Amino acid sequence: MRKREMTEKEKSCSSPEKSQGGNGPFREEFEKLRAALAQCEAKLHALLQAMPDLVFVLDKDQRFVSYHTSLVPLLYPPSAFLGKRHGEVMGPELDALFQPAFEKVRRGEIVEYSYPHLMKEGRRWFAVRLSPWFVDEEFQGVIAVVRDITNERAMQEQIALQATTDAVTGLPNRVLFRDRLTQAIYRRARHPQTLAAVFYVDLDRFKILNEAVGHDEGDIILREVGAQLSALLRPEDTVARLGSDEFAVLAEGFDSLADITRMADRLHAALNKPYGTEALHLTASMGVVVIQDPITSSAQVLRDAEAALAAAKRSARGKYSFFVPTMHEEALRTLALENDLRRALEMGQLAVYYQPVVENSTRSVVGLEALVRWPHPVRGMISPSEFIPVAEEAGLVCELDLWVFEQVCWQVREWEGRSQALAQRPWWSILQMGDFSRPCATFWPARGCKPTA
Known part of the structure; x- marks a missing residue:
């Protein structure tokens, strides 16, 4: 059967150009939609231009399909990542962070993580925020927003350092000392054949000296005391300033009580010497605690060290004393x-x-x-x-x-x-x-x- 040819009227009705031509309602509606779309595109472009971030679109197969950057330069040229899978471009270490995050985003979650990246100018930190991309409730891929957080990371590290470091001496403060002491207690439990000890140092009559010579000179003396203690220790040991005139030393790896006693003698001898620009002679009292069973917490060690220090001060200034359980009872x-x-x-x-x-x-x-x-x-x-x-x-x-x-x-x-x-x-x-x-x-x-x- 021969196919019937379309009439001119039918051709006119079926032609998109003709059906949208003239001043009919279809043409008017089409122009409104096109104007609205253009406006949305302009807003989206302005929004993306204002973002100080990198934006990547990855499809459901984890391939990079598009990207946007305005202020931040790309780490790779577009030809190095467009059309390729995330694991091919970013390497196994970063892909190990991406894969579990991608699975969560596939379920509709928003996931964030951060990672370091070594560049010519040094290591930089980046934060990634993955959001799901759905069309008609069907998962299409993810939107990845990448931000350089190197400065924020450095600021956080500086704040953390200030929270755990004494401002005058640069030594660890009480917070960091207690953390390291807790770790030492755990290590001692795993390796009971070695001993560890805390030496709690108090500068005798430092308050009077500080008032006499001024706080600036007092700070010089405190820094010298910290340096003197540090010079006697190994890198793995810890010396900290706990209070105005109080220092603490944490040392591990002793084979016997005799070794701890020799360390106490060395610390005590090093502390009783002239300090400061005026060569003022100081004495120091010290309480010593051997970390052993049944010690279970840093608070207990410091409490016992303070008791030993108090006993040393009662006997005579400028001496040291080992903790014994009767000291706690006396306290x-x-x-x-x-x-x-x-x-x-x-x-x-x-x-x-x-x-x-x-x-x-x-x-x-x-x-x-x-x-x-x-x-x-x-x-x-x-x-x-x-x-x-x-x-x-x-x-x-x-x-x-x-x-x-x-x-x-x-x-x-x-x-x-x-x-x-x-x-x-x-x-x-x-x-x-x-x-x-x-x-x-x-x-x-x-x-x-x-x-x-």
């Missing part, structure tokens, strides 16, 4: 005694005893000496030689003295009420000396006592 007893003393001052549980002061030539009583005693409700009478040092260490001496003065005031008033003569002049002359001159000017009269001038 707990001291803490309990301090708490009891505070409670005793609040509750008035102390007692004042009076001892007469006798003139040798006349054998007459010329005054009284007030002595404070502590009848503890549980431990019984506690000697002043035991609780006075605790009061001094806890900063309770002034409060204790004022409490004694108040008790003396009430006692003197009671004696006066009984018409007993009491020479108050010696007391008043003593009370006007030292740090109590101002409070005592009103202390006695407020309690009904009339000291003689």
